[in-house]
Amino acid sequence: FTITVGKLHHLSMSLQPRGFRPGFVFKQQPTAEVRDVANNLISEGPESTTVITASLWSGTPDPGLDVEAQFLQRRCFLGVAKFTNIKVSQVSRDVALLFSAGSIVLPVRTTLFVVADVASRLDILTQPTGGRVGVPFDVQPSLMAVDQFGNLATWYEDDGIVIVATLLTAPTVVASLFGPEKVKRMEDGLIYFDGLSVDRSGTGFAIQFEATVGTSNGNTLLNVTRSFDIDFGLPYKLVIQAGTNPEGAVPGATLVQQPVILVQDVLGNTVSDQSGVVLVTAQLLEGGVPTDKPLAGQVTQYSCPIDLLTSACGSCNLGTCGVANWPSTQTGGLGVNAVGQNYAIRFTAPGLLPTDSFPPFNVNFGAVSQLRIEKQPFGFRLGVPFKGQPVIALLDKAGNLVPASDSQVIAELRVNDQCCYPPSVAVGTSQGLATFVGYAVNEIPAFAIAPGRPAARFKIKFSSPSIAGQFSIDSVEFALATDPVRLQVVQEPTGAAPGLDLSVQPMVAVHDSNGTKAGWYETAPVRVKATLCVAIDCIFGAYDELGHPSGTPCFKCVNEESAFCTIQAQTPSLLRPVEIPPPRTVIQGRLESDADDGVSSFTNLRVDKWGTYRLRFDVPAFPPVFSAPFSVVTSGGVNLFVLVQPHGARPGRALSQQPTVVMHDRGGNVVTAASGQALTASLVDADSRAAPPPP
Incomplete structure (x- = not known):
């Protein structure tokens, strides 16, 4: 189906009149259009050539205003009526043009306007306030052009009224006005500046506005804002003050030239008030990247004058902040002690752009000291x-x-x-x-x-x-030894837990007959062998490994033959010592250690099974020595072991053989201390993928 435009319903304005002066044609002539009830332009048919009549409207009765009559009617072309040569001959306030097209058509009125004489002065509507270096004013200036009676002057010659904004400063202050619109054209007698700022801090600034109304009379208009102050800018970056690039690095001494770091705003001004106080951190670079080599001295400084009594920031009232000074003292000044090439120092502060020293410097060796x-x-x-x-x-x-x-x-x-x-x-x-x-x-x-x-x-x-x-x-103190003849445990093993290395590994010294550590050897150092000895029950008295009476418990070393048990041959079979497990299931680690400077240090011994033990240390032709007894108790559980497997599964009935599960520690011992701990059973399929629970 096809939808066509409707009947003439109302008029609308597509172009408002602008630029008014008594007796002069409007700078911009109005344009009116005919539209249907749905606001569609009627661009075809008889109604597209409707005649539209313009008349002057005023809110006051009998305004006595004169409009050129011969230009007040216009026939539409394609629904659009473009008026020309309309002017008002008298000064008028709050008037408008009214457009109509027959008695049944809704008329339309332009916006209110003022017909005033040529501009004779500039009035400042809003004064600039809230000034900070490099930051646009919180309130930007705005102006209006008025005639001698104070009426808004919208008429202009040539290309319009152009306003030039210029910063006024004290004679000793060098500052500039920044912004994209320092030169701007007025529209309808009004101008609103945007983005203006000042690049230096100070007091007593003002902005002068200058406008040339037209070439016919050469009338120049001036006005100046009230004076205002510009606060310091916001901290934006760190900069090394000229002439203070760090240099003269000698190991063990401070830099000959200590750096001075400035806190600057985006325009390069030093932020000398309280907002410029930041913590500056120095970091050493090597080849342009951070290095693990440290900087000597105090690597952080606040950008403020330091009170020598309190070591805190002093007052910023005199504009002395925003500067971080490194002292040249040995304790506070920066230095580089590590020999190297292509060094630089990076200075950083939270939220600010960092800066690196340049050119790079080298650090050579100092004198032998x-x-x-x-x-x-x-x-x-x-x-x-x-x-x-x-x-x-x-x-x-x-x-x-x-x-x-x-x-x-x-x-x-x-x-x-x-x-x-x-x-x-x-x-x-x-x-x-x-x-x-x-x-x-x-x-x-x-x-x-x-x-x-x-x-x-x-x-x-x-x-x-x-x-x-x-x-x-x-050197370390030493004594002259003779031939080594015996051993002595100088560090006892402690900190035993199943499956974990002893927290303190044993150390055994090699001594001569006078008890002096003997580190000298002819061809090879003395090699000490460690053997684990397990505590066993003693029924008819306690004997040590050499068969001599001793206190309980008795110990049997894992590499001894079963003949040792003959000393307890009369022990009833049920009370005889338990079977000693083979060494590899009990003790792990390197069991031999060569003496270094007369001391053998074991490094990775561990005992997997719980019990009471001690270590025996042997060297051929030396009498053995023993460590103090130590106990290994079960630790926390780390895995589970199915001791009895389940079987006999029938739908809806209990398994004929229920499972039995034990908890092992890291050494494979049953964790008896885990009594009462709950275990959770869940059903999995043959591929060990979790299956949904049965109903």
């Missing part, structure tokens, strides 16, 4: 070179290795804290390391071996002529 023992000597025996020879490193003040190959390290002997005794040996460095070879103690001073005195105590004193001052460092 200290020594460090890289390898301690060990394996001490009179007249024989130490089994482990010392290695000494040259360091700068910050602890960096100084790879010098033209220095020396001197080793001298301290005896009972007295210095110094032969041998005195000087070793040259290679890449910052002095590696000793063949150092030995060949004789003991007579005072240290006098009758009745304790055994002599030795240290090696290391020094270097490359270090200014009296700097030296001592």
Whole structure:
């Protein structure tokens, strides 16, 4: 089906008149249209050429206004009537044009307008307020053009009235007006500025507005806002103050040039009031990315003057905030102690754009100022070179290795804290390391071996002529041992839980006949073997592993033959000791350990089964030694085990064989402490996928 336009119902305005001045044709002439009841344009048919009549309307009776009559009627073309040359000859207020087309058609009226003389001044409607650097005024200025009687002046010559906004400042202040509409054209005698802001903080600012009304009279209009103040801008970014880029890094000292960080707004002004107080954090970069190497000194600073008494921010009243100063003191100033290349420092603050120092800088080695023992000597025996020879490193003040190959390290002997005794040996460095070879103690001073005195105590004193001052460092204290003959447990095993490594692993020392730790060896270090011993019941007295009477409980080591039980041969069979499980089901881990500097350290021993135990330590030709007893008790359950499988399933009836489930700890022991803990059974299919519960 087809829908056609309806009958003429009313008129509408498609273009309102604008630009009014007595006796002058409107700058913009009105356009009216004929429309049907559904507001469709009647663009065809007889009614599309309807004649529309314009008349002047006023809210006051008998306005006495004069309108050019010959231009007040217009025939529509395609439903549109475009009027021309309409003008009002007298100054008029709150008038409008009324358009009609016959008595039955709804007329239409234009918006009210004022017919005024040419503009003679600019009036400011709204004053700019709420100024902050770089932020548009909270209230933007607006103006109107009026004639000599105060009427709104909408008429203009040429391309219209253009307003130019200019910032007025004090003579010593350099500031500019920002915004996309500093030059703007008036519309209907009104202008509303938007987005204006000022790029500097200060007091006593004003905005001057200038307009040229037309070229015929060259009339220039001026007006100035009330004075206003501009507060500091909002913090936006961090910037390194010119001339303070960090440089002059030497290990162990602060930077020669400490940085000064400015908190700036989006326009690059320093935010010097309270809003500019932020916590600035410094971070070291290497090759442009953060590094794990730390910055020395205080890595955070507040951007405010610091009160020396309270270490808190001082007042910002004088515009002194927004600046973070790093001091040049050794404790507070920034420094880089790690030797490296292509360093920079990044400064950050919450919510602000960070800044990186530039150009990058390098940190080279400092002068040799200290020594460090890289390898301690060990394996001490009179007249024989130490089994482990010392290695000494040259360091700068910050602890960096100084790879010098033209220095020396001197080793001298301290005896009972007295210095110094032969041998005195000087070793040259290679890449910052002095590696000793063949150092030995060949004789003991007579005072240290006098009758009745304790055994002599030795240290090696290391020094270097490359270090200014009296700097030296001592090795660990040691004693000269003879051949190793026995063992001693120096760290007892503790913290046993099934299936977990002992929290404290055992350590066993190798001693000579005088009880001195013997770390020296001819070809291979002493290897200590650990064996687990299990507590057993003792019926007719308690005996130890060597068959001697002892207190209870008795212990049987897992690698002993059953002949040990002959000492209890008369024990009734039901009361005889339980069977000892094989070693791999009870103890796990490395059961042998070579003595390092006379001490064997076990690292990963664990016991899986509950019970009471102790460890036996053996070396061929040495008497065995034993640790103190320790107990392993069941820990929390970690898995379940089906001890009795269910079977005999018939629909709707109980299983003929109900399941039995036990809870095991990490070592596979039944967790007896779990009595009363609820277990949940659920039905699964043959593929172990959960099945829906039966009805």
